[in-house]
Amino acid sequence: MRILITDGISPATKERLVSLGHQVVEQSYPPETLGNALRAFDLVIVRSATKIRKPQIDAATGSRLKLIIRAGVGLDNIDLDAARAAGIQVRATPAASTNAVAELTIALLFSCARSIGQASHSMKSGLWEKKAYAKGFELLGKTIGIIGYGRIGQRVGELAQAVGMRVIAHEPSVQIQRSCPEIQFVSMEQLCSEADVISLHLPAMDSPVITAERIRQMRDGVVILNASRGANVDEDALLDALCSGKVRAAGLDVWSQEPNRNTALAAHPRVSCTPHLGASTLEAQDRIGQEILSIVESFAG
Numbered sequence: 001m002r003i004l005i006t007d008g009i010s011p012a013t014k015e016r017l018v019s020l021g022h023q024v025v026e027q028s029y030p031p032e033t034l035g036n037a038l039r040a041f042d043l044v045i046v047r048s049a050t051k052i053r054k055p056q057i058d059a060a061t062g063s064r065l066k067l068i069i070r071a072g073v074g075l076d077n078i079d080l081d082a083a084r085a086a087g088i089q090v091r092a093t094p095a096a097s098t099n100a101v102a103e104l105t106i107a108l109l110f111s112c113a114r115s116i117g118q119a120s121h122s123m124k125s126g127l128w129e130k131k132a133y134a135k136g137f138e139l140l141g142k143t144i145g146i147i148g149y150g151r152i153g154q155r156v157g158e159l160a161q162a163v164g165m166r167v168i169a170h171e172p173s174v175q176i177q178r179s180c181p182e183i184q185f186v187s188m189e190q191l192c193s194e195a196d197v198i199s200l201h202l203p204a205m206d207s208p209v210i211t212a213e214r215i216r217q218m219r220d221g222v223v224i225l226n227a228s229r230g231a232n233v234d235e236d237a238l239l240d241a242l243c244s245g246k247v248r249a250a251g252l253d254v255w256s257q258e259p260n261r262n263t264a265l266a267a268h269p270r271v272s273c274t275p276h277l278g279a280s281t282l283e284a285q286d287r288i289g290q291e292i293l294s295i296v297e298s299f300a301g
Helices: 011-019 031-038 054-060 080-085 098-114 116-124 151-162 174-179 188-194 212-216 235-244 282-300
Strands: 002-005 023-026 043-046 067-070 089-092 143-147 166-170 197-200 222-226 247-252 271-273
Touching: 011 023, 011 282, 031 054, 043 282, 054 080, 067 282, 080 089, 098 116, 098 151, 098 197, 098 222, 098 247, 098 271, 098 282, 116 271, 143 151, 143 188, 151 166, 166 188, 212 235, 235 247
Parallel strands: 002 023, 002 043, 043 067, 067 089, 143 166, 143 197, 197 222, 222 247, 247 271
Antiparallel strands: none
């Protein structure tokens, strides 16, 4: 098969695809030419940077393109309805990056609790501001409220429990609730009122989950973590709440626009942030590659 890779995959995965006899092309295209380019391939492998919307799918309809693989968890960068109507399958690798994203979430939480990023930057600037960062807090005994208790949310819950945190969660799926009988599932209102830390692990929603109104329901001094999708948080409302002190700190890996353009939020002294590194570990990339190979081999039949 002819395979297009637009956002990069691990070299080992590419080598394996070639060794299986597939013709592999690594190239990115601007949105206006991507659709026509896709016509020359049987399948395309994308990450989060490439967006395959209805115009691209319409341009590729009727061609040899029959499969889109999203090397990652969410599918919000692909128009699933348009793909389905065009007879194009869409697959993802949802399990591969679970632990990587969960560990980064906890890392951001530790950074928020002890101002690690800010203190490190201060020392690299030649300063010794011990008193400025002397009011950290411990995670032991705190309550973390997890919004979205799928694979990643559950792993975050496990890691949080390991450091002595109480875990509550908001999850609409009854099936997931039944599979986690040890977790207390609560309403969004109860979660906001009880949680010292709130962590988001949802697909991209139609409107922000964390809004100014929702923040007002939270405890004073709450910490907000987002390693899901940037659109799930109203960034202006979060910045206002950080400036007022309502939100003590925020740990952010995802942004409403990527690359991030909200420099005021990223530069806030109580924000610990990363440039969408959730799945960026060597181990996660290897697992993603293994899932891709499995999908390709199954599709090739």
